[in-house]
Amino acid sequence: MHLGVIGYGNIAQTLLDLLSQPGAPAVTRVTLLVRPGKAEAVAEATGGSALPVATVETAEALIAGGPDLVVECAGHAGVTAHVTTVLRAGIDTVVVSIGAMSDDALAAELKAAAKAGGARIVLPAGAVGGIDLLSSLSASGPVEVTYRGIKPPKAWAGTPAEAVADLDTLDHALVFFEGTAREAASQFPKNANVAATLALAGAGLDATRVELIADPAAAGNIHAYEVRSSVATYSMKIENLPSKGNAKTSVSTIYSVLREIRNRLAVVAI
């Protein structure tokens, strides 16, 4: 597989490392789409990679290389800037920054581009689990979903949580946001993609209730949710190890992307 990757931050860097390990899915080359002016520095940084890595600065150059699959891991801005062009070129794209789909106009544009190009938008489970069951249950009738995202205070740095609490001195768990998944995804683009994922799989962006919590006692990034439907009722609590390169992003997100790649290449997909 020739893999295209949009962004070269925490997720992309770790993904490249994982793809270079023995037993990794058979990705034989990678093209990275990075921000304008960054290609040379990223080419230098990836020079020692076990995989052949090309670095480009435009979606057109990414497409020209003919990747079999593209993975976006460049934040909501990266989705807006590049994913429409890639889909219109007929290349299936794994969108990690799922919260970008909470913008109805952008979501419509992405879907239209995918349709025009004959490509698919793949939304990975990311840092959360149980999306298979939730998505299945949503066909059975109404589903009710409530989600709590709990992270240590430093993971909320640079977000609207700073207006509500002093994150450096916070000594108790604080619910600083209550609202819908749509509101959470747009106000916390680096922290509430899970809320959008649950919403898109289940009750929708405006009916999925979300609480976001800064908790100094949290051992990691915790995603807890309850689902009620006529067919099944369940609850999940996932305690995630934060990434070394970005405390906001759980390591499991990167393994979820790896799973999408593995399943594209495997005889048995699971």
Ligand SMILES: NC(=O)C1=CN([C@@H]2O[C@H](COP(=O)(O)OP(=O)(O)OC[C@H]3O[C@@H](n4cnc5c(N)ncnc54)[C@H](O)[C@@H]3O)[C@@H](O)[C@H]2O)C=CC1
């Ligand atoms: N679905 C899920 O469960 C999760 C989704 N995410 C999403 O993944 C995103 C990436 O996560 P990390 O790698 O940890 O963040 P990061 O901040 O370490 O990396 C993002 C990279 O994208 C680059 N970038 C931004 N705009 C770009 C553009 N227009 N073109 C090319 N590159 C661009 C940045 O320069 C940066 O290097 C997060 O912002 C978040 O939206 C993160 C965690 C979980």
Ligand SMILES: O=C([O-])CC(=O)C(=O)O
């Ligand atoms: O990685 C995580 O734990 C979740 C996250 O940042 C998000 O939902 O955007």
